[in-house]
Amino acid sequence: MPHITVPNLPETLTYSLLASLAIEALLALLLAVRGDWLGVVLALVLAAILYWFVCRQLVAVASARSAVVASGS
Secondary structure, three states: OOOOOOOOHHHHHHHHHHHHHHHHHHHHHHHHHHHOOOHHHHHHHHHHHHHHHHHHHHHHHHHHHHHHHHHHO
16 A cells, blocks of 8 residues: 655645745736736735745854854864
């Protein structure tokens, strides 16, 4: 009998979050192309979300790396 793996809850939530962000990006692009102001607002919100989750995490990783280098380990 084949073994079926079931994704755990955090993995499922990650996929759901990525799918919703992709749908929002497509919607923002379509609305912005049509000249609708809601597309601009959605694009700004998406940019803020990406900044919050990506750029701020990269700063934390860079700070942790700098702390390890500074400690000499």
